[in-house]
Amino acid sequence: MDKVKSHLENVAVFGQGFVGLPLSLSFSFRGCNVYGVDILEKLVNETNKGITHHTECFEGKTIQTILNEELEAGRYRATADIPGALEKCNNIVLTVGMTEVIECCKTIGKYLKKGDLVLVRSTVVPGTTEDKVLPILEEESGMKAGVDFYLAYSSERIAEGFAFDEFAYMPTITAGVNAESAARAKELLEVVCQVPVIVASEIKIVETSKVFENVQRDVNIAMVQEFARFTEALGVSIHEVIEVANTHKRVNLLTPGPGVGGYCIPNAYHYIEPKATEMNMTMDILKLCREKNADLPNVMVNILKDSLKSVSKELSGAKVGVLGFAMKDYSNDDRISPPIEIIKLLIEAGAKVEAFDPAVPTDYDFKVDSLDKVLNGKDAIVVLAKQKQFDEITADSIISSVNKNAVVFDTRNLFKGIKDELNSSNIVYTTI
Ligand SMILES: NC(=O)c1ccc[n+]([C@@H]2O[C@H](COP(=O)([O-])OP(=O)(O)OC[C@H]3O[C@@H](n4cnc5c(N)ncnc54)[C@H](O)[C@@H]3O)[C@@H](O)[C@H]2O)c1
Incomplete structure (x- = not known):
């Protein structure tokens, strides 16, 4: 030293x-x-x-x-x-x-x-x-x-x-x-x-560039979410489309997830907006992207609802196991966490939710403390944030734990390696 x-x-x-x-x-x-x-x-x-x-x-x-x-x-x-x-x-x-x-x-x-x-x-x-x-x-x-x-x-x-x-x-x-x-x-x-x-x-240059750096991620996320809705309707995998598109050396599409969380990106527009208003400007594109991203938890709940409908189940009364409720993969941060927002919406819609996240220390009524508990007896498993411990999950552990005609909604593409096994065991697998 x-x-x-x-x-x-x-x-x-x-x-x-x-x-x-x-x-x-x-x-x-x-x-x-x-x-x-x-x-x-x-x-x-x-x-x-x-x-x-x-x-x-x-x-x-x-x-x-x-x-x-x-x-x-x-x-x-x-x-x-x-x-x-x-x-x-x-x-x-x-x-x-x-x-x-x-x-x-x-x-x-x-x-x-x-x-x-x-x-x-x-x-x-x-x-x-x-x-x-x-x-x-x-x-x-x-x-x-x-x-x-x-x-x-x-x-x-x-x-x-x-x-x-x-x-x-x-x-x-x-x-x-x-x-x-x-x-x-x-x-x-x-x-x-x-x-x-x-x-x-100048100081204003550094302050502004920081806010722009965060806002551009908000905008890119809103764009890729719109792409994901398009590929869903088209019936092709957004993840493969992104993989292919990103082989272009001037393209860098982000991976869609269940929302935009944490302290920085959801707040970024709100750091620009007051100054823009003071200067008599509007930032219409940025505002729309922010609104679209803020609505993503509702979009995710609707995808799960549709998936449950496809196996003749209703969200109300469904037993839902959630894997991960940190604001992003491998994090302990649950501030402005889209997974938490989604869980709240699921509970409001009448679902019985149990959720497991080994990295987040916050106590919640819906929190359980093991993989077994979160998988067992569920009509739906929803992956909202990855944690290292989830790598242990095998197709067998899901198949042997969940209820008949269950769905897996995998917003993080965690189970891409086992999705065929799940599908062939009458589990409806959906990703975004
Ligand atoms: N978290 C990130 O990844 C990240 C990345 C880049 C920039 N930032 C920016 O960095 C700043 C801090 O973010 P964070 O995530 O560490 O926030 P945080 O909430 O984790 O930490 C802020 C801490 O400041 C303390 N605090 C509040 N008022 C205080 C005072 N008067 N004196 C001393 N301590 C006080 C709070 O108790 C809290 O522990 C924010 O402006 C954020 O936008 C955060």
Whole structure:
């Protein structure tokens, strides 16, 4: 481990969530002294005991191992003591949610010291850093941004599950309120980022590009869902169509799933919309794609309804086993989770739902704790998110567990290898 320059050594990371904890640890195992600040006492206490439910890993180590190593080495600690952390650190990184940025900055401003760097990494409405964060920090601290303290923005581009790798190897972009702030942010980011850190000319460019990056995924997902409805009607496999189309070197169609979840993509349009309205614009295509994607849970429920009808069963009263309710494959994150939305709609429609997801720690009434329980005695098995444990499922285990004339609705294409076996055992297999 190289020695970190002394002015980069002490880092306070605000927010110890999906981004903040792995980012804090990334600074810490590279030699910084890190204060992981959060307002949730329970989270702080658990983290300090080495407990986290995140599923990240790096170079063969799980985040749990990394956390415990860093706690033991004394380079990382979680804390709710904001003044204490700010007193010790001159590098302050924000990874709180958009709605929490302003409150967070009000507190930071009160304890800001001359020469501190404030680096916003939250995804924000373009303009937030200069139009909202800057005046708050100046007012609360009585100091001038770019003169008495440094202020910069850097977009956070990681995908959950790949956080450590992407902090290190995805190009990181930054910009500052002045050249000194940008240079100072670049230096700090380079402690973690192992590829060149790119300095853009303006903060608004970095804020906007981050939002566009997320919105383009929302739009691409809406497009591929429309393609999936088309191929369903045509009677061909969307997955094979995509595989064929993607052999074209300028085509990159995404895989359709049961919806768009998590904190970032469903919110992306809502980061553009307020600024567009302020500038007297509408973003019609983006709005339509967002609306279409928000409706996907209903579309999925209707596909299941039709599939059950084809075996003379009604959704109301049907016993449904759901595999996976994280917002995406191999994740523990169930925030804005389309599977949860789908389960709620199924229950509202009178289905009796049991669901299993070994990675998600949240308790739900519909949650069961084993594969056996979720498969047993069901009229329908619905795959909504993959988890490693689901690789154990064989055609036999499904065939021997489900009711007569059952359906399998596989939104993740998990059972593509066993679908013929299922079909030949009178199980109706549907995918999207
Ligand atoms: N999750 C992702 O994959 C991802 C990817 C790219 C960008 N982002 C962006 O990063 C930001 C953080 O996302 P996340 O998924 O880590 O959110 P998160 O909800 O997991 O974590 C945010 C944490 O901030 C804490 N917090 C709130 N107010 C605070 C305050 N005043 N002081 C200290 N802590 C406070 C919360 O208690 C929470 O633990 C968001 O802006 C998000 O859009 C997230």
